[in-house]
Amino acid sequence: MIKKAKNNSPVNKLIEQRWSNRAYSPKEVEDEKLNSILEAARWAPSAFNEQPWRFIVGKKGDSNYDKILSTLVEWNQKWAGNAGVLILNITKNNFSRNNKPNATNEYDLGQAVAFMSLETVNQGLYGHQMTGFDAKKAAEIFNISDEYTVVSVIAIGYYGNPEELPEDMLDSEKAERIRKNIDSLLLN
């Protein structure tokens, strides 16, 4: 389903076409496409090229997928369980070179997942990030040490049938995408 951004200035098609849907088809995401999506994350910029981003990738039917799904809040489980892929997005807290705190480790993870989300569009797929999940539970289930912070989950897959969504989700699926005006984003 196309839900183009109502942008005021021209932007590239990947940004224009990306939106956070909830109607997913359980169709398998091909490994080739998933590899391109992860490759995109690799090439994000990061402070001192630390590349603090780490991922746990689940494909529908495997145990990573079921574990990630189990950490989502009920509302997100309802729709995300149809997506072919669920990825847990994690970031390393300290720099590897000197073990000092990396102040932009979450910021840089955000960049890597943003790159993933645009490559997702490039692959003809849809992505939807969530913070509505139990990060502590995820760290426990996957035995993730406190060297890392678990930040978000992204669902990736083929577009499904929106008419199968519960009514409240269908409303937001059809709603226009809204954003603040540029002026309200400029502090000076």
Place this chain on the structure above:
Amino acid sequence: MIKKAKNNSPVNKLIEQRWSNRAYSPKEVEDEKLNSILEAARWAPSAFNEQPWRFIVGKKGDSNYDKILSTLVEWNQKWAGNAGVLILNITKNNFSRNNKPNATNEYDLGQAVAFMSLETVNQGLYGHQMTGFDAKKAAEIFNISDEYTVVSVIAIGYYGNPEELPEDMLDSEKAERIRKNIDSLLLN
């Protein structure tokens, strides 16, 4: 200067072509292009669509530009002062709807700046993010309240003449782009 990512799987051209250069031409960045770059940030995803990202935009010759430049560490001042645009990247700490802390405000800022950086490539321009600056000084100069966190600066502009860079910068300008292998990014 083209310095394509050495990617192992195909990714879109914007990601493939983005890299953090230091040779900038002082040529003015057209307002149209700058508007598209800021527009790209607008359409990033964020938790509860909070859009916590805020920007202070400086164009070469205006006072915002000079102020942002003055906060950079000496090493960054050497090259970034040629770029046509300097943007201070800021994020709002609490959700506007309930004033509770937004745990992913830096992560979401990272996504917005990542979108900007790819639109920069789309506009035929170059971008380079920095954390090497005095964020506290920036907050003071621009009178930014503690409702916000100042996170990074991005230089944006036309490509310059790399041979005019100091020797140590020229080396890294010509160096191959390196990234960790995918396998080392997967925790499970």
